[in-house]
Amino acid sequence: MKFENVLAGVDGFGRFQAWIILLLVIPRITLPFHSLLNNFIAVVPSHHCNLSTLDDGGVFRNLTLQQRLAVGIPRLEDGTPSSCQMFAEPQYHLLLNSSNITDLPMVPCQNGWVYDNTTFKSTLATEWDLVCDKRRVNMATATIYFMGVMLGAAVFGSLSDRYGRKRMLLVSYLSAIFFGFASAFSYSFTMFAVMRFLTGFSITGISIISIVLCVEWVDIKHRTVVGVLTSMDWSVFTALLPFVAYFVNDWRYLTATLTTPLFLAVISWWWLPESARWLISNGKVNDAHFYLSRCAKFNHREQFMADLKPETLSKVILVEKENRTYSYLDLVRTPRMRRLTLLTGTVWCGVACTYYGISLNITGFGVNIYLTQFIHGAIEIPAKVFIYYSLNKIGRRLNQVGTLVLTGVCIFSNIFIPQDMWLFRTVVGILGKGFSTVTFTIVTLYTTELYPTVVRQNGLGYSFSMGRVGVSAAPLIILLDEVWVPLPSVVFCLVAFTTGLLSYFLPETHNVRLPETIEDIEQTRRRSICTSDE
Numbered sequence: 001m002k003f004e005n006v007l008a009g010v011d012g013f014g015r016f017q018a019w020i021i022l023l024l025v026i027p028r029i030t031l032p033f034h035s036l037l038n039n040f041i042a043v044v045p046s047h048h049c050n051l052s053t054l055d056d057g058g059v060f061r062n063l064t065l066q067q068r069l070a071v072g073i074p075r076l077e078d079g080t081p082s083s084c085q086m087f088a089e090p091q092y093h094l095l096l097n098s099s100n101i102t103d104l105p106m107v108p109c110q111n112g113w114v115y116d117n118t119t120f121k122s123t124l125a126t127e128w129d130l131v132c133d134k135r136r137v138n139m140a141t142a143t144i145y146f147m148g149v150m151l152g153a154a155v156f157g158s159l160s161d162r163y164g165r166k167r168m169l170l171v172s173y174l175s176a177i178f179f180g181f182a183s184a185f186s187y188s189f190t191m192f193a194v195m196r197f198l199t200g201f202s203i204t205g206i207s208i209i210s211i212v213l214c215v216e217w218v219d220i221k222h223r224t225v226v227g228v229l230t231s232m233d234w235s236v237f238t239a240l241l242p243f244v245a246y247f248v249n250d251w252r253y254l255t256a257t258l259t260t261p262l263f264l265a266v267i268s269w270w271w272l273p274e275s276a277r278w279l280i281s282n283g284k285v286n287d288a289h290f291y292l293s294r295c296a297k298f299n300h301r302e303q304f305m306a307d308l309k310p311e312t313l314s315k316v317i318l319v320e321k322e323n324r325t326y327s328y329l330d331l332v333r334t335p336r337m338r339r340l341t342l343l344t345g346t347v348w349c350g351v352a353c354t355y356y357g358i359s360l361n362i363t364g365f366g367v368n369i370y371l372t373q374f375i376h377g378a379i380e381i382p383a384k385v386f387i388y389y390s391l392n393k394i395g396r397r398l399n400q401v402g403t404l405v406l407t408g409v410c411i412f413s414n415i416f417i418p419q420d421m422w423l424f425r426t427v428v429g430i431l432g433k434g435f436s437t438v439t440f441t442i443v444t445l446y447t448t449e450l451y452p453t454v455v456r457q458n459g460l461g462y463s464f465s466m467g468r469v470g471v472s473a474a475p476l477i478i479l480l481d482e483v484w485v486p487l488p489s490v491v492f493c494l495v496a497f498t499t500g501l502l503s504y505f506l507p508e509t510h511n512v513r514l515p516e517t518i519e520d521i522e523q524t525r526r527r528s529i530c531t532s533d534e
Contacts, residue, residue: 003277003316004220004513010292012219014299020217021226023272024210025233027173027265031207032238033258034199038142039373041251044125046116048073049086049109070094074106084109084132122250128189143472144193148200150468156205157461161326165213166274172205173266180259184252208460215448216275220511227445228388235384238377242370277453281516285313326455331462336521343506344447345466350499351443353470354407355436357477357492383434384441395510396446397503403442404500407435411493415486449509453516
């Protein structure tokens with residue numbers, strides 16, 4: 001008897017599994033909220049130098065605001081006031097429409113800046129004057145967050161394989177709440193940067209543990225729908241984020257507001273089960289029997305568990321060594337695991353690099369930041385609906401290869417579409433974004449199915465960290481447009497094609513039992529399709 005047989009006996013996709021998915025949607029609300037938070041809290045509104053140092057108590061004080069700007073701040077070529085420079089002293093002759101400012105003495109802003117708070121009441125830039133020479137510091141806040149995500153994926157991946165999915169999920173909830181609110185009430189930028197790093201570190205546990213916990217509780221037939229559903233919430237809440245940001249336009253209140261769903265997640269945690277697969281793999285058969293009995297009762301299959309004794313579960317998954325502790329080293333100790341680790345890490349890096357490269361390069365919408373963010377989330381939903389049917393028809397591997405190749409084709413096509421054909425460029429950009437989105441959906445489900453239960457979280461944590469490497473590389477690749485304008489697109493295109501080619505060498509997992517131990521990976525075998533007869 002295999003674990004899939006036990007799962008079939010208690011109903012591998014009944015009310016119990018639906019309840020787990022529903023409970024895990026609550027904390028997953030915060031994933032796109034915090035990952036995309038920088039789009040709103042790091043906005044740099046229109047600004048100009050504070051001219052109070054030029055107020056000599058005479059003529060300057062009696063001027064209107066527009067006149068003060070005219071005599072105190074130089075104009076750029078497009079006619080807008082300079083954001084970072086001011087005149088050393090008022091130039092009253094400019095009121096006579098004199099436009100020659102070439103020889104006039106200019107200095108950097110001497111007494112801070114005045115910001116346009118029409119759209120945003122407060123942002124990081126306005127809070128700590130992260131503009132002009134400090135603009136790069138403001139831009140670095142997203143990188144700081146994703147560095148925390150990278151480290152958190154590795155740590156939580158290892159700890160949840162060692163101490164269990166449920167326990168580490170609670171740790172992730174509580175730490176994300178603490179550091180999220182600490183970020184909102186930071187009294188200096190240094191404190192904010194540290195807290196955002198730790199927020200990213202903590203929130204990663206929710207991402208990688210929740211998907212594994214869902215997949216380990218469902219049967220083979222419904223793994224696809226669970227994988228797509230758990231990625232669909234990202235798109236839905238990405239589209240919801242601009243509505244929240246529109247009404248909460250102060251960065252501190254926005255950060256706190258987007259963290260609050262985790263309080264409800266802590267309450268709902270008490271009803272979450274531990275992974276029965278993990279419990280059996282670690283010799284905790286009595287606990288596994290308890291959760292399986294709960295599942296059977298919820299799904300009206302009590303008789304099956306009444307006939308199944310805890311001692312029988314110890315034979316469902318053959319543990320290689322009793323009380324063995326697994327670590328990241330187990331990902332590379334044996335030949336087939338080494339090959340799997342190398343391939344999945346490379347594919348994750350390429351998928352993330354391409355996705356964020358396209359996201360950062362999409363232009364031509366011609367709308368405000370709120371509507372743009374809504375479009376970015378909304379266009380992902382139909383793409384994921386499509387891939388659900390495709391995954392069930394042709395499997396994981398060919399879909400991973402196909403969507404990556406099509407992503408590369410869209411990027412390559414836009415190189416040759418003229419800039420004035422903005423409508424076609426936008427349509428191709430949307431298609432590329434859609435294909436790159438589903439590559440992420442596929443690779444998350446695919447990786448969860450490829451690694452054995454005993455190191456599944458280690459494998460997903462490692463892969464997630466490699467994905468953050470790709471995220472970090474995307475902005476650097478975009479800077480290559482200084483060498484040759486189409487060069488970033490050429491690089492992203494090559495990354496997509498290469499990653500698609502490498503994906504072909506991964507084994508297919510559609511309608512195949514999840515591997516339980518490293519020996520399952522190392523044995524030269526073809527894992528048979530589980531049928532009802534088995």
